[in-house]
Amino acid sequence: MWNRWNLNTMGRPLLLLGIDGGGTACRARLTDIDGNVRGEGAAGPANIRFGLKESFEAALQATNQALKQAGLALGDVDIVACLALAGASEPTNLAAARAIALPFRHALITTDAHAACVGAHGSKDGGIIVIGTGSVGLAVVGGNEYRVGGWGFPVSDEGSGAWLGSEAARRVLWAHDGRACWSELLTTIFQRFNDDPHAIVRWMGEARPRDFAALAPLVLGAASRGDPVACELAGLAAAHIDAIADRLVSCGATRLALAGGIAASIEPWLAAATRRHLVAAEGDALSGALEMARTQAGTAVEMHGIEAQR
Amino acid sequence: MWNRWNLNTMGRPLLLLGIDGGGTACRARLTDIDGNVRGEGAAGPANIRFGLKESFEAALQATNQALKQAGLALGDVDIVACLALAGASEPTNLAAARAIALPFRHALITTDAHAACVGAHGSKDGGIIVIGTGSVGLAVVGGNEYRVGGWGFPVSDEGSGAWLGSEAARRVLWAHDGRACWSELLTTIFQRFNDDPHAIVRWMGEARPRDFAALAPLVLGAASRGDPVACELAGLAAAHIDAIADRLVSCGATRLALAGGIAASIEPWLAAATRRHLVAAEGDALSGALEMARTQAGTAVEMHGIEAQR
Numbered sequence: 001m002w003n004r005w006n007l008n009t010m011g012r013p014l015l016l017l018g019i020d021g022g023g024t025a026c027r028a029r030l031t032d033i034d035g036n037v038r039g040e041g042a043a044g045p046a047n048i049r050f051g052l053k054e055s056f057e058a059a060l061q062a063t064n065q066a067l068k069q070a071g072l073a074l075g076d077v078d079i080v081a082c083l084a085l086a087g088a089s090e091p092t093n094l095a096a097a098r099a100i101a102l103p104f105r106h107a108l109i110t111t112d113a114h115a116a117c118v119g120a121h122g123s124k125d126g127g128i129i130v131i132g133t134g135s136v137g138l139a140v141v142g143g144n145e146y147r148v149g150g151w152g153f154p155v156s157d158e159g160s161g162a163w164l165g166s167e168a169a170r171r172v173l174w175a176h177d178g179r180a181c182w183s184e185l186l187t188t189i190f191q192r193f194n195d196d197p198h199a200i201v202r203w204m205g206e207a208r209p210r211d212f213a214a215l216a217p218l219v220l221g222a223a224s225r226g227d228p229v230a231c232e233l234a235g236l237a238a239a240h241i242d243a244i245a246d247r248l249v250s251c252g253a254t255r256l257a258l259a260g261g262i263a264a265s266i267e268p269w270l271a272a273a274t275r276r277h278l279v280a281a282e283g284d285a286l287s288g289a290l291e292m293a294r295t296q297a298g299t300a301v302e303m304h305g306i307e308a309q310r
Numbered sequence: 311m312w313n314r315w316n317l318n319t320m321g322r323p324l325l326l327l328g329i330d331g332g333g334t335a336c337r338a339r340l341t342d343i344d345g346n347v348r349g350e351g352a353a354g355p356a357n358i359r360f361g362l363k364e365s366f367e368a369a370l371q372a373t374n375q376a377l378k379q380a381g382l383a384l385g386d387v388d389i390v391a392c393l394a395l396a397g398a399s400e401p402t403n404l405a406a407a408r409a410i411a412l413p414f415r416h417a418l419i420t421t422d423a424h425a426a427c428v429g430a431h432g433s434k435d436g437g438i439i440v441i442g443t444g445s446v447g448l449a450v451v452g453g454n455e456y457r458v459g460g461w462g463f464p465v466s467d468e469g470s471g472a473w474l475g476s477e478a479a480r481r482v483l484w485a486h487d488g489r490a491c492w493s494e495l496l497t498t499i500f501q502r503f504n505d506d507p508h509a510i511v512r513w514m515g516e517a518r519p520r521d522f523a524a525l526a527p528l529v530l531g532a533a534s535r536g537d538p539v540a541c542e543l544a545g546l547a548a549a550h551i552d553a554i555a556d557r558l559v560s561c562g563a564t565r566l567a568l569a570g571g572i573a574a575s576i577e578p579w580l581a582a583a584t585r586r587h588l589v590a591a592e593g594d595a596l597s598g599a600l601e602m603a604r605t606q607a608g609t610a611v612e613m614h615g616i617e618a619q620r
Contacts, residue, residue, distance in 0.1 A: 049511070149489070151483050151507060155479045155514050166464060170465045179556075179557050198401055201400055201461050201466075202400070204464070204465050205359065243484075246489075
């Protein structure tokens, strides 16, 4: 068993850092090599599709918070990090992200979905469906990775928070036009825009997925109270997630875990065919990222002569 | 009857200018006061929601083409213009547009939908549904104006070219992920992106409604050949247009005309309940804009002492 590590070269303690960077928020967790949590931090959005700079600033802000909680600063320790970032599946973005110099001993960059899958199932076969600002399904079966959805709003990410929010805004305009009936949900959202459809248009012109997703809790709350429009939307979102689940199961991922900010609220709306495959995740994207950082540190020991000190 | 006009103040001939500025293209038509066409022009997109500067540059470019065709230049004539621009329903945009100094004697700014309605029905009650890059319904009944839809992509403009294109791109990703079957349409679109889903993501990140709408002719062409995905999309688009029509009819607009670049291709997919209200438009958005310019010129005669010379 590993106990405590130091880098030969510098004599500084080695810590592991996991970053879970989504479309709305970014979390960091710092542990020692035994997995003892030393500090945690949080910051704003970190989807690299909307800007590497913003994404990495959020990641470093969350990291510095975690370090401060541990009573440390960047210069005090050597860090092996795994940054699990939304948008990192796009090869151009990923290459650009990997080219950025980070203040860590080693840094591995992967997607939030991949880290969530590792966190949920460890080294076992299984799939994950992340339902947060965006939505994506990912499975690892027999060493092969299968990905379903998660190509980004507006032409993908069905059933996600951004999708729910934009579909709710759409129906507010339907009701305003007299194309559909008002419901409590639609009235509530319209009031947020001062009952002005043009305010929705202006908002939409600048809105990023996280802005649309900010309406999702209203939708899911209203659905739990039986609002007919909210129930329709929750059902449609769930049907999209069912389609992702169906594909992952057909790839051989018979154990599926859910993750992401609105997963718990969507789960009751899923079809029985999906629900029978659901398992509790062993851990989350952060623990998956930390596990990947730990594996990376193990490799680094061999490659760079890092030694364990017990 | 009016015959030929001159401005008292300058002694220059008076011409009428109509501009139909949509999300993908802008058209200009120049006539004398009798309605004889003197010149026409065309330019790029003119939706003011995506930039007043681009919109007005396109309008002036099309105007200069029309003047050149008439053997004239801006300084040679006095112009009473009606600019019918997509996006001009939004009060902030409209106020900003009206504040811009234009090289015309008078300029009236309205929406492309309003001009299309005037063009289609003249002074009679009736409604118009524009199905182009965007989609919008508008009716004038008993002096009241009713507007349905057209709040912009992505939370409105259902059934439009932009909507069709984005829904087609969505289904390409579904097929790529194994969530749905390929069809000829989806294969064709995917080939445009070099069979690379990431290329769709990159394109989407920069795409404006007109870019999504550029895929619509592929969808409608494939639908006419029986492609199952294309037929599903054409049917869904038509159902959205049916909902707009239903609302306009319930507002009292029993005569509905269609306009816009893909209206003719969508028409066969509309429900019988919609089709029974369809009438041929008397004219298009350009003729509606010219009619509004002519009315404005008549008002100008009274207000500014412009005299007709026969």
